[in-house]
Amino acid sequence: MALTFWLRIIEKKHLFAGEDYFLSILGLDALPGLLLAFSHRPKETFPLILNFGATELALPVARVWRRFAAQRDLARQWILQWPEHTASALIPLVFTKPSDNSEAALLALRLLYEQGHGELLQTVANRWQRTDVWSALEQLLKQGPMDIYPARIPKAPDFWHPAMWSRPRLITNNQPVTGDALEIIGEMLRFTQGGRFYSGLEQLKTFCQPQTLAAFAWDLFTAWQQAGAPAKDNWAFLALSLFGDESTARDLTTQILAWPQEGKSARAVSGLNILTLMNNDMALIQLHHISQRAKSRPLRDNAAEFLQVVAENRGLSQEELADRLVPTLGLDDPQALSFDFGPRQFTVRFDENLNPVIFDQQNVRQKSVPRLRADDDQLKAPEALARLKGLKKDATQVSKNLLPRLEAALRTTRRWSLADFHTLFVNHPFTRLVTQRLIWGVYPANEPRRLLNAFRVAAEGEFCNAQDEPIDLPADALIGIAHPLEMTAEMRSEFAQLFADYEIIPPLRQLTRRTVLLTPDESASNSLNRWEGKSATVGQLMGMRYKGWESGYEDAFVYDLGEYRLVLKFSPGFNHYNVDSKALMSFRSLRVYSDNKSVTFAELDVFDLSEALSAPDVIFH
Incomplete structure (x- = not known):
C-alpha cells in the first residue's frame, strides 16, 4: 500500500515533502519513485540521493553537474562517491549521437578522470570486451577544447550566404573579415554539438567588435528563419546565444512573444533558452519581462522556470534576481539625459510612473520623440535620436516590470538589508x-x-523622517516599503504634507492605500459575509490576479498566505478558456483555511489580511 501511494503521488508531481519518510520505510523499493522526485525537484531531493548508489541516477546527476551551478557541489559529491556507478552508466552515452546527454556524460567522466579514477574507468570500459573502447574514451577525456569537433563537418546549408550579411569587423583596424574567414566561421558554427559551441568561436570574440558579431548572427538567424527554420541547422539559431548583445535580446524577445500565436511554441521555448545563455543582463531582463507579460500562459511559465534556474545558479530567489536586473540605462553618466541634435537640444525627465518625458531647450514638453529636420546636425542628430528612442523603449519596459514588483513588495511586506537597500535603490x-x-x-x-x-530618501541621498529631519539607520536594520497600517495617523498626515510641499507624486498608492479592517465578530469567525448580495464582472475578478489572487477554478479564487489560504467563492462560475468579461458573478463566501487546524481571521496578520481583502472590497463594494 505504501509503495503504491508513494509512486502515485510522485507520478502526479504533488508538492510533497515526505520523501525521507518513505525512504526509511521502503528502502531500495523507493528508488523508482525517488528518481521521479529527483527529476521534478532536484534541489530538494539531492540530499536524499547521496545515500543511493544506482546507475539510474548517474545521468540525472551528470545533467545537474553540467548545467546547474547551485547544485554542482552536491553533483560532484555524488559522482565522486559513486564512481563505478557513474562510469558504468555513462561510458556508453559518450559514444552516442552528440546531445545534451552525451555532453553531460563526458563532463562527468572527465571529472572522475581528473580526480584520479583513470584506472577504474579503464576497468569499466574493458567490460565491453572491446580493446578500442578504453583507447577511444581516454582520447576523449584527454582532449583539449580546441580538439573537440566532429569527424565529419556538415556542409553549408542553402541559406548560407554570408557575403550578403553584416560582416564582423576586427577590433584592431575596423576592417571587415575576409570571405575566407567567413567560411571558417561558418564551419566552426556547424561544429556545434549538443548545444555546445566549438571553443574557437570564443577566441573569435576576442578579435571582432561585439556589435558587428551580433549583427552578423542576427542576419544568419533571419536567413535560417526565411529558409523554414530547418532543425538540422539549429546552430544558426543558437549563434544568437554566443554573439547576441542587448539589441539582439530585445529583438529576439519581440519574436518570442509572437511565436506562440503563430503555432511556434517550441521555437519560443528555444528562444527562452537562448536568452538564458546570452552573457548579458538585458537578456535576463527580457526573460523576466516575458515571464510577467507574455499573453501565452505556458510561455510565461516556461520563462519563469528558466529564471528560476538562473536565480538558483546565482544563489538568489527570483525576486532577488529581478532586483539585480534593473539596468542603469546609462544614467550614471551625467550627460545621459541630454540629447544634442545640433541647433536643437533636448533633455529627458521621468514622471512618477518612470515614463520618460522630453523637453526642448525652452523647457517645453514634447508630445512625442522629435523627428529629424533638414537643419539638424547630420552626424549628431541621428545618433542622438537613436539613443533617445532606445532610452524611451528601455525605460518603458523596465518600469512596467519594476513598479508591479514594488507594489508586490508592499503587499507582501518584503524586506531588504541596509546594504542591499543602498545598492539596489x-x-x-x-x-x-x-x-x-x-x-x-x-x-x-x-x-x-x-x-x-x-523615512523618505531626499534628492541628495539623505534619509529624512516625517518632520523632514535627517536620521541615521542601524547597520543591522531591515528596510521595506512602509504600509499605511504600520504608521500612526500623525505620521501619515506629516508625510502627506511633506510630499505635497515638495510636489512628490508617489508611483503607487501608499498613504492613500485602501485598507480593510474586520469587526470583532468577523475576526472571531472563519467566514466573511460582508459582500453578500453584491456582484462583480468576470473582468473585475480576473483583475484580482494582479493583487495576489490566483484563478484556475470555475467558481473560486485563492489567496495564498503560506500557512493559511483564503478562498473566495462566487456563482455561477465561468470557463477560463471562454471568458465573457462582462458576465456578472454573485458573491457567495470568503473563508480562511489551514491544512492542519480550524482557524479564524484573528490568527492572520492584520497587514496581510488587509492586502488580501482590498481587491474583493473594491469590486464587490
Missing part, C-alpha cells in the same frame, strides 16, 4: 528615481513586522 541611477517617491520603513532584524521608524 538609493545608489542605483534608475531605481532611485522611484525610491525618492516612496516612504520607507525601518524594522529590527529579528522582528521584520515591527516598524521602528519611517
Whole structure:
C-alpha cells in the first residue's frame, strides 16, 4: 500500500515533502519513485540521493553537474562517491549521437578522470570486451577544447550566404573579415554539438567588435528563419546565444512573444533558452519581462522556470534576481539625459510612473520623440535620436516590470538589508528615481513586522523622517516599503504634507492605500459575509490576479498566505478558456483555511489580511 501511494503521488508531481519518510520505510523499493522526485525537484531531493548508489541516477546527476551551478557541489559529491556507478552508466552515452546527454556524460567522466579514477574507468570500459573502447574514451577525456569537433563537418546549408550579411569587423583596424574567414566561421558554427559551441568561436570574440558579431548572427538567424527554420541547422539559431548583445535580446524577445500565436511554441521555448545563455543582463531582463507579460500562459511559465534556474545558479530567489536586473540605462553618466541634435537640444525627465518625458531647450514638453529636420546636425542628430528612442523603449519596459514588483513588495511586506537597500535603490541611477517617491520603513532584524521608524530618501541621498529631519539607520536594520497600517495617523498626515510641499507624486498608492479592517465578530469567525448580495464582472475578478489572487477554478479564487489560504467563492462560475468579461458573478463566501487546524481571521496578520481583502472590497463594494 505504501509503495503504491508513494509512486502515485510522485507520478502526479504533488508538492510533497515526505520523501525521507518513505525512504526509511521502503528502502531500495523507493528508488523508482525517488528518481521521479529527483527529476521534478532536484534541489530538494539531492540530499536524499547521496545515500543511493544506482546507475539510474548517474545521468540525472551528470545533467545537474553540467548545467546547474547551485547544485554542482552536491553533483560532484555524488559522482565522486559513486564512481563505478557513474562510469558504468555513462561510458556508453559518450559514444552516442552528440546531445545534451552525451555532453553531460563526458563532463562527468572527465571529472572522475581528473580526480584520479583513470584506472577504474579503464576497468569499466574493458567490460565491453572491446580493446578500442578504453583507447577511444581516454582520447576523449584527454582532449583539449580546441580538439573537440566532429569527424565529419556538415556542409553549408542553402541559406548560407554570408557575403550578403553584416560582416564582423576586427577590433584592431575596423576592417571587415575576409570571405575566407567567413567560411571558417561558418564551419566552426556547424561544429556545434549538443548545444555546445566549438571553443574557437570564443577566441573569435576576442578579435571582432561585439556589435558587428551580433549583427552578423542576427542576419544568419533571419536567413535560417526565411529558409523554414530547418532543425538540422539549429546552430544558426543558437549563434544568437554566443554573439547576441542587448539589441539582439530585445529583438529576439519581440519574436518570442509572437511565436506562440503563430503555432511556434517550441521555437519560443528555444528562444527562452537562448536568452538564458546570452552573457548579458538585458537578456535576463527580457526573460523576466516575458515571464510577467507574455499573453501565452505556458510561455510565461516556461520563462519563469528558466529564471528560476538562473536565480538558483546565482544563489538568489527570483525576486532577488529581478532586483539585480534593473539596468542603469546609462544614467550614471551625467550627460545621459541630454540629447544634442545640433541647433536643437533636448533633455529627458521621468514622471512618477518612470515614463520618460522630453523637453526642448525652452523647457517645453514634447508630445512625442522629435523627428529629424533638414537643419539638424547630420552626424549628431541621428545618433542622438537613436539613443533617445532606445532610452524611451528601455525605460518603458523596465518600469512596467519594476513598479508591479514594488507594489508586490508592499503587499507582501518584503524586506531588504541596509546594504542591499543602498545598492539596489538609493545608489542605483534608475531605481532611485522611484525610491525618492516612496516612504520607507525601518524594522529590527529579528522582528521584520515591527516598524521602528519611517523615512523618505531626499534628492541628495539623505534619509529624512516625517518632520523632514535627517536620521541615521542601524547597520543591522531591515528596510521595506512602509504600509499605511504600520504608521500612526500623525505620521501619515506629516508625510502627506511633506510630499505635497515638495510636489512628490508617489508611483503607487501608499498613504492613500485602501485598507480593510474586520469587526470583532468577523475576526472571531472563519467566514466573511460582508459582500453578500453584491456582484462583480468576470473582468473585475480576473483583475484580482494582479493583487495576489490566483484563478484556475470555475467558481473560486485563492489567496495564498503560506500557512493559511483564503478562498473566495462566487456563482455561477465561468470557463477560463471562454471568458465573457462582462458576465456578472454573485458573491457567495470568503473563508480562511489551514491544512492542519480550524482557524479564524484573528490568527492572520492584520497587514496581510488587509492586502488580501482590498481587491474583493473594491469590486464587490
